[in-house]
Amino acid sequence: MFRPSTDTDLKRSSATVLVLALVAESPRHGYEIGKLIESRSGGAITFNMASLYPLLYRIERRGWISGDWRERAGERRRRFYRITPEGRKVLAAQRGLWRGFVRALDQVVRFEEH
Amino acid sequence: MLRRLRSTLAALLRRTRFEHDMADEIRFHLEARTSDLIAAGVDPKEAARRARIEFGSMERYREACRDARGIRPIDDLRADIAYAVRVLRRAPGFAVVATLSLALGIGANALVFSVVNALVLRPLPIEHPEQVFTVQSDGDIASQSYPNYRDLRDRNQTLAGLAAYRISPVSLEQGATAVREWGYLATGNYFDVLGIEPVVGRFFHQADDLAPGVSPYIVLSYDQWQARFGGSRDVAGTSVRVNGRPYTIIGVAPPGFRGTELFYQPAFWIPMMMQPLVEPGNPWLDRRQTFNLILVGRLKRGVSASQAETDLNTIAAQLTRDYPTINAGMRLRLTQPGLFGDMFGGPVRAFAIAVLALAGLVLLTACANLAGLLAARASDRRREVAIRMAIGAGRGRVLRQMLTESMVLATAGGIAGAVLAALGARGLTAWHAPVDLPIQFDIIVDGRVLLFSFVVTMAAGALFGLLPALHASRSDPQSSLKGEGSTRFARRRWPVRDVLVAVQVALCFVLVAGCVLAVLGLQRSVTTPLGFEPDDAAIASVDLGLAGYDQARAAAFRRRAVAMLSGVPGVKTAAFANSVPLSIDQSTTTVYPDVPSGNPRADRRSVIYYQVSPRFFDAIGTRLLEGRGFDWNEDPHVPGRAVVNQTFAKQILRGAPSIGSHFRYAASGPPIEVIGIVEDARYRSLTESPQPVVFIPMLQSPNLTTVFVVRSARPARQMAAEMRRVLATLDPSLPVYDAESLHDMLGLALFPMRAAAVALSLFGLLAIALATSGLHGLVSYAVARRTHEIGIRIAIGAGARDVLAAVLTRTAWLLGIGAVLGAGTALLSGRLLATIVSDVSPHDPVVLMATAALLVLVGFVSCWAPARRALRVSPVTALRTE
DSSP states (O other): OOOGGGOHHHHHHHHHHHHHHHHHHSOEEHHHHHHHHHHHTTTSSOOOHHHHHHHHHHHHHTTSEEEEEEOOTTSOOEEEEEEOHHHHHHHHHHHHHHHHHHHHHHHHHOGGGO | OHHHHHHHHHHHHTHHHHHHHHHHHHHHHHHHHHHHHHHTTOOHHHHHHHHHHHHOOHHHHHHHHHHHHTOHHHHHHHHHHHHHHHHHHHOHHHHHHHHHHHHHHHHHHHHHHHHHIIIIISOOSSSSGGGEEEEEESSSOOOBOHHHHHHHHHHOSSEEEEEEEEEEEEEEEETTEEEEEEEEEEOTTHHHHHTOOOSEEOOOOGGGSSSTTOOOEEEEOHHHHHHHHTTOGGGTTOEEEETTEEEEEEEEOOTTOBTBOSSBOOSEEEEGGGHHHHSTTOOOTTOTTOOOBEEEEEEOTTOOHHHHHHHHHHHHHHHHHHSHHHHTTOOEEEEOSSSTTHHHHHHHHHHHHHHHHHHHHHHHHHHHHHHHHHHHHHHHTHHHHHHHHHTTOOHHHHHHHHHHHHHHHHHHHHHHHHHHHHHHHHHHHHOOOSSSSOBOOOOOOOHHHHHHHHHHHHHHHHHHHHHHHHHHHTOOHHHHHHTOHHHHHHHSSSOHHHHHHHHHHHHHHHHHHHHHHHHHHHHHHHHSOOSSOOTTEEEEEEETTTTTOOHHHHHHHHHHHHHHHHHSTTEEEEEEESOOTTSSOOEEEEEEESSOOSOHHHHOEEEEEEEEOTTHHHHHTOOEEEEOOOOTTOOTTSOOEEEEEHHHHHHTSTTSOSTTOEEESSTTSOEEEEEEEEOOOOOSOTTOOOOOEEEEETTTSOOSEEEEEEEESSOHHHHHHHHHHHHHHHOTTSOEEEEEEHHHHTHHHHHHHHHHHHHHHHHHHHHHHHHHHHHHHHHHHHHHHTHHHHHHHHHTTOOHHHHHHHHHHHHHHHHHHHHHHHHHHHHHTHHHHHHHOOSOOTTOHHHHHHHHHHHHHHHHHHHHHHHHHHHTOOHHHHHHTO
């Protein structure tokens, strides 16, 4: 069976759009982002947590997301990532790119025929 | 890009916080995962364990995060630097020698650059300096007459303002005595054109400078205000006596503003229209033929320099048409202000750049020296490098580590060099030229100098570090660890460090040749016949005009002074003139041939003139070749006699039988009869080509500036003091200046030569020191490495000669090759050296021989100790070390 979770190339290229799409909905912390990717893809896409955080830092460094610490009494403080206006533009562009790519791929390989 | 840099910087600056945040984020992650697992029914202990296992290597995670934040390369760098410092600490001797030689090399460059910066690069401290230019006539003199200036100012369309100024001395009264101070006569619009605001009071403006003699105002320089009035703000509106008359102090210039000349420290500014009173006895505001003003203009907004030049030259053409004899051939151009336009600017820039090039050579020598030492160290460190490579360091990593080491050295040298340069700059600024003019440079180590030093430091580090580092990183770990590397290295015909020694010797040769040239040039200029005899002559100057004398009183004063001076025991001759050759004050006039050739432009000649008393030629020691000099019985009412020099006779009298022939001061003026011819001398500089000169009797054409010249049997300096005393008895209120031996006065003419000789000798000494240490290092290293081999040679019967041959042959070759390369370079760079040192050519065999001899000496000195060590090698100990 094809398992995208093992396909690192595919994962690496789609990681940015995955993160941006999730934090565009609402601010989320790193653990939640990892969990959501896994649950929404039905377990097909999983991230090694040790590489998720560097990814978040890298995207933050580009200015597409920004992280803020939130503290609540009696709880460990946690870092929430929110999308920036520039990140929204990137997300829109990436969505278009992937949609077009998937459609084009479908034209060639006909996902539903088999 | 900028954002990433900012984020990296932020992460670096808040390093602890970053690490802390990172740890918190992991902890939260692990806790969240653990509670999820517990919620799914896993035992709490097991849940925590699984969370950690899922997460993976903590260290890898941290590295990846640092990498993502862009701070890992900096971490690596920090580690490299720490390692480099450790390595260098283990070789303190090497570190000290390397830092010192770099400090000297970088310091020399930074200092020379700070001079270039002060004289060429740094703009004047005025508003929009890029719009301000000197308006200069073609030819070497940057001056205009006042009527010409007025026409240029009023008729041009392209300048927002055109001001004129002149450097002038006055007698400024302080208590009972008067001091001679130097400042500027400046037109009313001067400060407005330059865009300067006063710190106290106001400046004068166009409206204050309309009619001669009606605006006795004076603006003080900041330094003068501090020195004379203790910085009191009440000074504005008070009065000070200038040349015996009251002037109102109206304002004080801001600190750092010294007018438009970079080398001059003025005490004051006085409106131009006061000229007849500032320079009494010589009014020239209406004289179109008196070219003695410097013009400085500011471009109108949107006008280019070339547009302004075209505009000004249209006016120049009109002025030439209107006054053909005076303005023939007038062409104007805009030049950078600061050094009398291009008059001094050109030579100063050429000199500064040539010296900078030589300083660059010193640094190159230092780099070659260090590269040699590093290469030797690198071959000793092959094992260490091999081990690092064997345990996984890539070639790039090793290269980076070695380069970091050289950068650490370079940085230490650079910092020490910048400190040396700052000290040198302070010394140069505090130094006053040995002349009456307040010549002072403002040399500081500013941001530009520091940037230059930084770039030079990094370039030096890369230059001396790269080659040895490449070499080391290319080593093959296997063979190095087996101990093969070193032998293979030794077998190469010309190892890198040998090449470097040859290069160093060559550079040293060029520098030493320059040094020898400068010293020879200086010696020659001291011994060249000057056309007068400075030995046993003393001078003393007075400005009778500044003291309020009129011509009749001045003439009487001079007669009495000469009579009294002649009576001083030991005095052979006493005389006076308006100026003497090779002093700073040289005046020119225009002359025309007796019979016009029909081409006024070719007929008009500018010549230096001196107004002299009878017996002046005896006093100064110039030989009279034909005819006679002037005498005291010359009738002041019968003008028209002159003595000329040989070049004047040749060029202006054009071979006519000299005595009794004529020339004129104006194309239509009366003929002047030549009554004597004197030998040529040097008048403006020691290196000038022969100049036509005319001597006019002072009795007929008086000048209130007077230099007394006395030739005596007494020591000249003592005589100068005696002259000061005699003149003071005649008029105690008269400031006497420049009382000195004629030899001391020549210090000014010799100054460029002396400066060149000092600079070049310092560079030469540095180069010799570097070459000595380089060669010494090479030979010591060779002896140390070959101790074993030498031991065997001695054991099987080699004599002292064989041992020395084994050790020194290569060094001798390197010296020879380096010297030949250096001689070639010196010959090729002759033009560069010629800009600094005139009269001597690098093609001179004496120069080359002297340099070669010096290098042989250097070779001998540097090989002496290691060669002795080689001879003392005991075969037993040498073989036992194996």
